Amino acid sequence: MARIKVHELRGKNKAELQGQLKDLKAELSLLRVAKVTGGAPNKLSKIKVVRTSIARVLTVISQKQKSALREAYKKKKLLPLDLRPKKTRAIRRRLTKHQLSLKTEREKKHEKYFPLRKYAVKV
Amino acid sequence: MAPPRAVTATKPKKKADGKTQALKVAKAVKSGSIKRKSKKIRTSVTFHRPKTLKKAREPKYPRVSAPGRNKLDQYQILKYPLTTESAMKKIEDNNTLVFIVDLKADKKMIKAAVKKMYEIQAKKVNTLIRPDGKKKAYVKLTPDYDALDVANKIGII
Numbered sequence: 001m002a003r004i005k006v007h008e009l010r011g012k013n014k015a016e017l018q019g020q021l022k023d024l025k026a027e028l029s030l031l032r033v034a035k036v037t038g039g040a041p042n043k044l045s046k047i048k049v050v051r052t053s054i055a056r057v058l059t060v061i062s063q064k065q066k067s068a069l070r071e072a073y074k075k076k077k078l079l080p081l082d083l084r085p086k087k088t089r090a091i092r093r094r095l096t097k098h099q100l101s102l103k104t105e106r107e108k109k110h111e112k113y114f115p116l117r118k119y120a121v122k123v
Numbered sequence: 124m125a126p127p128r129a130v131t132a133t134k135p136k137k138k139a140d141g142k143t144q145a146l147k148v149a150k151a152v153k154s155g156s157i158k159r160k161s162k163k164i165r166t167s168v169t170f171h172r173p174k175t176l177k178k179a180r181e182p183k184y185p186r187v188s189a190p191g192r193n194k195l196d197q198y199q200i201l202k203y204p205l206t207t208e209s210a211m212k213k214i215e216d217n218n219t220l221v222f223i224v225d226l227k228a229d230k231k232m233i234k235a236a237v238k239k240m241y242e243i244q245a246k247k248v249n250t251l252i253r254p255d256g257k258k259k260a261y262v263k264l265t266p267d268y269d270a271l272d273v274a275n276k277i278g279i280i
Contacts, residue, residue: 029201029203029240032202033204033278036203036204036205036279037206037279065189066188069189073188076184078183080184080188081186081187083188
């Protein structure tokens with residue numbers, strides 16, 4: 001079997017990817033049987049190849065699913081927790097940029113009437 | 124705390140004129156249109172927590188965006204068949220196949236997995252956990268399936 005290329009996988013749709021996944025898993029089970037019954041070395045070396053291909057297909061499937069979900073939730077206000085930015089727990093609990101920038105009316109007026117002046121000393 | 128004797132409230136007026144309000148209430152009392160709330164009679168000495176409304180959940184957003192895939196499918200359950208001498212004996216004499224299965228699989232799952240993978244019907248499944256930590260499953264087939272044929276088809280012989 002030709003080496004699975006990821007950019008080819010990304011073109012496929014969900015049903016095709018699931019079908020390919022099934023084929024790969026069936027092949028892996030055959031190879032595992034061959035391992036137990038003392039199979040040929042070319043079969044045994046293929047196990048690693050098939051396992052990594054399965055991993056690639058699963059990665060592409062989950063990436064597609066995630067991006068589709070993000071598209072679906074683009075307009076909405078509240079996101080599911082795994083679509084929100086992860087960062088760190090402490091960072092998530094900090095004040096947002098907007099919240100930090102808020103000033104009282106009093107403060108705004110003060111800044112307006114008493115701005116920071118720059119002076120130059122005449123030589 | 125609301126007074127025990129509840130009087131039905133007068134309609135809210137823009138200008139709460141005390142005198143007119145008082146007159147209105149007096150009129151209502153005289154006419155008998157104000158109903159006195161009856162005192163609840165208690166037939167038991169114990170006070171039980173009153174049952175209140177329990178609303179079902181209506182989440183504004185799902186906590187997990189998509190449910191995870193089933194990681195214990197038939198390919199994961201049946202790892203490989205055993206080909207030891209005693210396993211071969213089981214195939215010939217007792218019409219059973221011996222598999223190494225995933226530790227998290229139970230007998231029902233093993234039965235279903237075997238049906239899906241090899242299109243055979245299992246009569247019963249016996250499991251044990253080997254000393255090396257793997258689970259072994261003895262899958263006895265129904266009489267209309269021959270274990271020897273199935274073994275040939277799988278590739279163990």
